[in-house]
Structures are given as C-alpha cells and as structure tokens.
Amino acid sequence: MRIISAPDYASMSRKAANLLSAQVILKPDCVLGLATGGTPVGVYKQLVNWYEKGDLDFSKVHTVNLDEYIGLPVTHPQSYRSFMNDNLFNHVNIPIENTNVPNGNAHNMDAECARYEKLIDSLGGVDMQLLGIGNTGHIGFNEPHDRFDTTTHVVTLSEVTIRANARFFDSEADVPRYAVTMGIQTIMKAQKIVLVANGENKADILEKALFGPINPQIPASILQLHRDVTVFADEAALKVIREKHPQAID
Numbered sequence: 001m002r003i004i005s006a007p008d009y010a011s012m013s014r015k016a017a018n019l020l021s022a023q024v025i026l027k028p029d030c031v032l033g034l035a036t037g038g039t040p041v042g043v044y045k046q047l048v049n050w051y052e053k054g055d056l057d058f059s060k061v062h063t064v065n066l067d068e069y070i071g072l073p074v075t076h077p078q079s080y081r082s083f084m085n086d087n088l089f090n091h092v093n094i095p096i097e098n099t100n101v102p103n104g105n106a107h108n109m110d111a112e113c114a115r116y117e118k119l120i121d122s123l124g125g126v127d128m129q130l131l132g133i134g135n136t137g138h139i140g141f142n143e144p145h146d147r148f149d150t151t152t153h154v155v156t157l158s159e160v161t162i163r164a165n166a167r168f169f170d171s172e173a174d175v176p177r178y179a180v181t182m183g184i185q186t187i188m189k190a191q192k193i194v195l196v197a198n199g200e201n202k203a204d205i206l207e208k209a210l211f212g213p214i215n216p217q218i219p220a221s222i223l224q225l226h227r228d229v230t231v232f233a234d235e236a237a238l239k240v241i242r243e244k245h246p247q248a249i250d
C-alpha cells in the first residue's frame with residue numbers, strides 16, 4: 001500500500017485523477033469502478049477538465065459503480081445514478097450504455113445483486129476501483145459487519161452514515177435507510193484500488209483502517225490485504241497517521 005499526501009483537497013483530487021487518467025490512457029477499454037459521495041467530486045472535475053482539453057478519451061471505457069440507494073427514484077437528484085451523470089458521465093464521451101449503477105428499484109433485489117456480480121465478471125472485472133471511506137470505516141456501503149466474504153447485497157445503513165449523508169438531503173428523514181452495494185469480496189477482486197480521503201473528520205478512521213487490526217467491524221481494514229492500493233489523502237485526513245506512522249507516508 002502507498003499513502004500519498006497532498007496539502008489540500010484540490011491537490012488530493014488532482015493526484016488521484018492522475019492515476020485514473022493513466023489507467024484510461026494505458027488501457028482505453030478499461031473497466032473503472034466508481035464511487036459517489038463528497039470526496040470524489042474533485043477527482044471527477046479534474047477528469048472532465050482533462051477530457052475537455054482533449055487529453056482523455058472515454059469512448060471505450062466501461063464503468064461499474066459501487067452502490068445505490070434503495071427506493072429512491074433514479075431521477076432523484078441524490079440517486080447515485082444522477083450523481084454520476086451530473087458529475088462525470090454527462091460531461092465526457094463515455095457511451096451511457098457503458099455505465100452501470102446497481103438498480104435500487106428492482107422488484108427482486110436478490111436477482112439484481114446476482115445480475116450485478118455477473119455483469120462485473122462479464123466485463124472482465126474491474127481494472128481500477130475508486131473508493132471513499134465513510135466515518136464508520138465503510139467502503140461502498142459495506143457497514144461494520146461480522147464478516148468480510150460478501151458479494152453485491154442489500155444493506156441497512158448505519159445511523160452514522162444516515163447522519164453523514166443527510167447533508168445532501170432536505171432532512172435526515174429523507175435519507176433512504178437501505179442500499180445495494182458491491183460486497184467486500186467484489187471490491188477486493190479489483191486489480192487496483194485508489195482510495196481518497198480528505199478532512200480531519202476522516203483522520204481517526206483512516207488510521208484505524210490502514211494500521212489497525214483487520215476486522216470486519218472496520219470494513220476498510222481489509223484493504224491492508226489487497227496487493228495494489230494507493231491512498232491519496234490531504235494533510236487533515238492524515239493527521240493521526242502523521243503522528244503515529246510518519247514513515248508510512250510518501
């Protein structure tokens with residue numbers, strides 16, 4: 001694992017975008033695993049900027065998103081499909097049919113989860129997976145749990161996550177209580193993983209996830225076992241790691 005520090009959010013975003021951009025340049029028909037939330041917005045902005053300058057071509061790229069709320073209409077501005085369209089897909093030349101987000105409105109969610117796993121396999125797996133980290137240590141919507149061996153499945157969101165995501169909705173009551181997410185096993189199958197984190201409120205959980213015991217109660221701790229993880233974090237998010245493990249930061 002490499003931990004790359006950045007002075008601020010803009011710089012963290014640009015550095016992480018560099019790696020995604022290199023992936024697209026080196027393998028134009030790659031499969032990108034994508035994430036939503038506040039943290040990756042700057043990464044997508046940077047990718048759009050490089051696309052507009054003619055430096056990137058998404059015409060052969062396929063994408064699979066980590067997760068989606070259950071029961072939120074796909075056209076709702078806070079659905080993760082809307083988020084991806086607004087922040088990336090509508091601004092680059094990716095064919096929309098190449099983009100995939102789990103369907104949180106499927107009648108049969110078990111069948112939807114199985115379909116999503118199959119879809120990822122049929123694309124040849126994820127070349128590079130972008131991740132944020134939640135305050136619970138979640139990746140995707142994999143909340144603290146008693147096991148790691150999950151594939152795409154339905155989850156009940158934790159109170160901490162509902163509170164954190166309420167900032168995107170009119171009120172906490174409007175945040176969906178359930179979601180569908182790639183499982184930990186699904187995420188761990190990606191060839192390369194890029195994790196982004198910014199802000200002091202991530203400093204404790206980032207240190208626990210990257211240096212604490214590997215335990216499904218801190219879902220992101222499994223990343224310690226992945227062979228190719230690059231973490232891009234700003235100095236605020238690195239505060240605790242900087243104190244306890246300064247030698248680990250590049």
Ligand code: PGA
Pocket residue numbers: 036037038039040131132133134135138139140
């Ligand atoms: P955030 O969410 O980027 O909005 O902090 C991270 C996550 O929940 O994965």
